[in-house]
Ligand code: KIV
């Protein structure tokens with residue numbers, strides 16, 4: 001009944017075993033995924049869009065990430081909890097990155113941190129890893145750079161493909177234990193997966209990655225609106241919750257709730 005370790009994930013790649021990762025932003029949701037046996041839970045800065053009502057991940061702060069990561073850690077006992085380093089918490093350099101990563105470990109209790117960028121985050125990754133904090137790298141579409149790159153498939157064309165391979169190698173050489181590949185052509189993600197000894201975690205990156213991640217509110221049908229092509233919807237929580245709220249409202253307005261069984265005498 002111990003938490004998933006970096007070594008478990010390295011061994012899984014050696015054995016050719018795939019594994020799932022889901023995001024979570026609160027203790028209750030995280031406990032559901034932990035009980036379901038999800039081995040790695042990501043407190044993604046997607047909390048910005050999914051949980052905090054921002055338009056992008058860019059405004060998410062270290063205070064928000066620390067508070068919600070701590071909740072996810074409290075709600076779990078078996079999963080490795082990975083906390084995203086938010087935009088602005090590591091771009092200044094390795095020392096700032098280490099300070100932010102250390103805060104997430106000490107105040108929230110995460111087992112690892114994730115940051116965006118391969119070559120461009122090399123020094124940050126090296127120093128955090130050397131300090132004993134596992135780092136997950138995030139390549140391809142990196143949403144913290146939305147203002148520069150927009151939201152579209154990355155790594156198309158020879159030059160972009162070579163850069164992605166260089167970034168993946170840079171992350172591995174810097175000591176990252178896994179690499180997220182977001183919105184990357186399946187063939188290129190497969191090539192990156194074959195060329196690394198650390199696992200790749202795909203999102204919109206085809207079937208050949210060693211692991212797959214989805215944003216929980218997307219895959220449960222809670223987010224609402226048009227979903228990207230790579231999201232498979234496993235539930236329709238938005239309809240389920242909306243129907244329950246309407247039924248409660250009808251009961252209250254119509255005077256059919258509460259009944260005697262819900263009352264004290
Ligand atoms: O913030 C997030 O949810 C992520 C995943 C999509 C990998 O970074």
Ligand code: NA
Pocket residue numbers: 044045046057084143
């Ligand atoms: Na993220």
